[in-house]
Every structure is written in structure tokens, then in C-alpha cells.
Amino acid sequence: MSTSIPAAWQPPGITPIDPQAEAAIRARIDGKAKPLGSLGQIEQLSVQLGQIRHPGEPRGDNAVLLVFAGDHGLTEEGVSQFPAAVTVAMVMTYLAGRACANAFAAATNVEIRVVDAGVAAELPKHAGLIDAKIRMGTANAAREPAMTRQQAIDALERGCQLAIAEIRDGADILALGEMGIGNTASSSLLLHRLAPAPLDDCIGVGAGQDSVGMAKKRAAIETAAARSDATAPLDVLAEFGGLEIAMMAGAILGAASQRRPVIVDGFISTVAALLAVRLEPAARGYCVFAHRSAERGHDLALAALQAKPLLDLGLRLGEGTGAILAVPLLRAGARLLTDVASLSDVLEGKL
Template sequence: MTPPYTIPALDRALEPALRAKLDGLAKPPGSLGRMEALALQLGLIQQRLDPVVQRAVLFVFAGDHGLTQEGVSSYPASVTVAMVQSFLAQRASANAFAQATDTEVRVVDAGVAAELAPHPALLDAKIALGTANAAREPAMTLAQCETALARGAKIAADAAAEGFDVIALGEMGIGNTSSAALLMHRLAPAPLAACVGVGTGHDEAGLARKQAALAHAAARTDASDPLTVLAEFGGFEIAMMAGAILGAARANIPVIVDGFIASAAALAAVRLAPEVLPYCIFAHCSAEAGHRLMLESLGASPLLDLGLRLGEGTGGLLCVPLLRAAARILTDIVSLEDVLAGRL
């Protein structure tokens, strides 16, 4: 069986035709700035001169982290379950933005440390009741990591088969900025101090405690290959998001990457399969320390910079209308030739 992280390179044969079409529209070439680059990217991903971005879905991947035992978060792990219930009740920040951008929301139980009741908007993909404490032992086994990647890839493939034109990635998991910081440290790579931020809102003492715990975790292993690093330090929701990115690329649909934690998943996916990068659309630069440096390590230019640091996919949702508008550049704007010939 082909591993979910084996991705064919993006076919760029259509690029000259897409560029010619963009340059032939009734506007000065390049006058729509980065929106034209986004339209080109969508056309290449979908392999068509008339890309379509109508149906969008946000997957909020939820999982708990054993690292919380080290006091790396200012919130208890029980908040993960409570927030999952908020998503399912359509009362969280992500739901508000999803309503505003006509995006469906589905929650993925990747590894919440509780048994969740069935719900129409809940996908049960649980690997285990949270990861192990990465400061003391590997967060997950290699087999669990590969299972999470495969399940994430299938979620993306199923969304494509269902008719979604784009997927956005969000997450919920107390302690997951710590996991993301460790992944960034090894996979960017970058000094650990540059990767660790306040997360959900540490005071000075809390941040020092978080930094010490992550330094202890980093010293536990010298793992450097991406799969092992993901197993050593990742969360089930982060590994599953990485799989979803890989699965979206295989299905030729764009994937919107949200903030710091989703970008850590993208970093893992890109290190596993560099060919996946052109399928990723990076939504925004988070206010979380380290995110800008992480984006630079990926060579990524985010669409927005709004000081967001919530997660949940909120920044990704705000980019859905930008993708829809970019696609319409290629489908709705008349050509200059037709304008001059009076063919309107």
C-alpha cells in the first residue's frame, strides 16, 4: 500500500495558460496583486483554467496532551472536552466565523481524553485517550503516528469525494502549543527558545515553567527524522492534520492552514513529503511567538496578519472568501479582447 505521505509533484503544465488568461483579463497585468497568485495556485491545484471554490469545510481536530502534566498550560486538560462541546453546539469562535463565511464545521476526535457521545458533526477517529507525556517518554508510538496520518489523509480524501472544493484545518487541544513548539524546534529547525510562546496566556512564572518542561522534553531524545519527531513530540490532532494535508494534496484540493499549531502540522507534512507545499494556503501569521519564524522556514507567505492567536481554524475561515474571490478572477472577469470587441 502506498504510504499516505507519498505525494506526486504538482503538475505545472497548465501554468503558462493560466498566466496568459490572467494577463489577458480586463485589468492591468498583476494589478490584483497576490490575489492573482492565489488564483494561479488554485488553478494549478485543481488542474483547470476555471477553478471552483464554493463548498468549504473546516475540520477542527481535537486531542489531549500528556505534556499538560508538566504544567505547560494555564488551563486544565478538561477544557478540551468542554470546547469540543462548544463546537458541536455551534457556539465557539470558529462557528461564528464559519457562519459568516458559509463554511461547514466538523469536529474530529483525534485523541480527546474522554469518550464523546455521538453527534452528526463529530467524526470519531480517536487514536487513544490523549498522548503520553512527551517530557518523560514518546508522545505516541510510531504505529499510532502512522495511523493518525492515515486517518487524516482519509478524512481529506472523503471530503474531496463528498464534493468539497477546499478544506480548512483547525484544532483544539490544551497543551498543543507546547507540542507544536517542540516540532518546530526539531523540524524547522530553530532554537527552542525561539519556538516557545505564552500559548493560552501564561504569566512570567508559567512561561518559565513551560520553557523548562519543553527543554527537558527536547533533551530526552535527539530524534530528527520527521516521522520519529512527530511521534516523539506531536499530538494526535497535529499528526492527523498533517495526514489531512497530505490527503488533500493527493486529492488535488487546496488546504487552508490556520495558525501556529496547524502550521506545525504543515511543517511535519512538508518534511515528510516536500511535494505537498504547493497545495497549502497559509492563512495568517499568528501572534504566537515562533509562528513567523516557522512560516519563514517553510518559505510561506500568509495571506493575513491580524494578531490572531486563538486557533480553532479562525484565521483559516477568514481566508475562505479570499479563495472564492480569487477563483472568480479566472471565471467572472471579462477578457480585455472581449471588452475591446464589445463582447460583454
């Protein structure tokens, strides 16, 4: 039996967005039938979308949300007020079309796919469920590595493949969401090492913790951090998990390899984006950050990525809810480039 350590994972080839195209795209926007700069941050979004598809035109009609679900062994340490069984219950709620993400997706014409990245249960087959399970949840990172290096690589590759498949099926925009009891704890550990940032500044209330619960959560996270001094991205992922975070990072890399924008949701999704960018810096130009989460640590993650989110609504649910709400903004940004007349055409009556 081979005992060789897997080689470092090689992300798919990603072409950085073209900085030389920025000036020409911005000039096009400045020449539209509107006052200079009057659409504020939407204009910068439009520039980014133009760079992503350059020399083609951006499109935003078809948007797909991938909700990645996985369980975390850290829940054994009391890092969440909810038991791991809630992950399964919420997956079934998505499949029934009754979660917040479903309601928001219906309101914005976004399709949803639910992905079992590592739920700690056998899920029944369902037309809306993608079985990508790597293992039955991660191990308890306070006691041992959350997963093997090979499992981390497999999760990244699977997320990448899923994103590429959606884009080849016609997705113009990919949005990311997640569900996994205990995943704010794992995200805090990843952020601590990948930003890097002081551990205590990375720990928040997650799904809602009282003072006693926060003490347990902080102690478990500190124990996990003390167990390993990993700093390399793939090593940090294997040590601290989780599987849904790994697949989101892979999906970002897959979308970037196909030159499509990927909308990053809140704290956990942003940590996945940080992981993706640490693995392949060129992926950063393809990420659009949906909103500023109320979860502590999100500002640190955004700062590490030099990211300015589109919305600030006090959200901290996850599921991709914030990413869904940002989809209409991307559609508007794309149509600013493709549909709005130039001021010269308006003045010359060429409409």
C-alpha cells in the same frame, strides 16, 4: 507477540503542481479586464489555485473546516494555564454551535466537522462529531514518547482518509483547525526539530502565560527536547505529539492527493503543514497559508515553508478561525480565473 518496528509510513501519491502551467495561467490573469498586477496577492493565489486543478478550472463554492481535537500529556508539567478538561469543554462548545469558529463559519458559509483525534475523555455521540480517537491523549513527552510509532502512523492515515472522504463528498476547499490544551508546547518541539530552529525561539505564550507559567512551560519543553534527539519526521511526531497535529498533517496529504487546496490556519496548523511537507515535499504546492499568527514561532514555521500568509490580523486563537476568514479570498481567486472577462472581449464588445 510481534515486536517488529512499523515501517516508515508511505503517504498517498501526490502529483506536484505543474510549474509549466504557471506561465499560461498568469498570462490569462494578465489578460483580464483590469490593470496588470492590480489585484496584488490575489493574483498569485489565483495562479496557485489554477495550478492545483490544471488542466481543469478551480472551484471554491464548497468549503469544509475540519477541527481536530486532542489532549497532551505535557499539560502535567504545567505548560498551559488551562487544565486538559478545557479541551472537552471546547469540543462540546463547537458541537453546540457557539464557538468563535462556528460564528466565523456561519459568516462565510463554511461547514464544520469536529474530529476527536485523541481527547482524553469519552465524548458523547453527536451528529457533528467524527470519532477518530487513536488513544486517550498523548503521554507526557517530558518523560516518555508522546505516542508509539504505530499510533503516529494511524493518526496520519486517519487524517488522510477524512480529507479524501470530504473531497469525494464535494468539498472544493479544505480548511484546518485544532483544539488541544498544551498543543503549542508540542508544536514548539516539532518546529524545533523539523525546521530546524533554536528551541527558545519556538516557544510562545500559547493561550496566555504569565512569567511564572512561561518558566514552567520552557522548562518542560527543554526537558522533553533533551530526552530524545529524534530528527526524522515520523520519529519527531511520535516523540513529541500530538494526535490532532498528526491528523492535520495527514489531512493535508490527503487533500493534496486529490488535488484540492488546503487552508492552513495559525501556528499549530502550520507546524502540521511543516510535518506534512517533510514527509512529502510535493504537498507544499497545495497549501494556502491563511494568516500570520501573533504566536511566537509562527514566523519561523512560515519561513521554513517559504510561505507568505494572506492575512495579518494578530490572531492567535486557533480553531481554524483564520482559515475560515481566508475562504472568501480563495473563492475570489478561483472566480478571477473563471468569471472575469478578458480585456480583449470587453474592448471588442463580446460580452
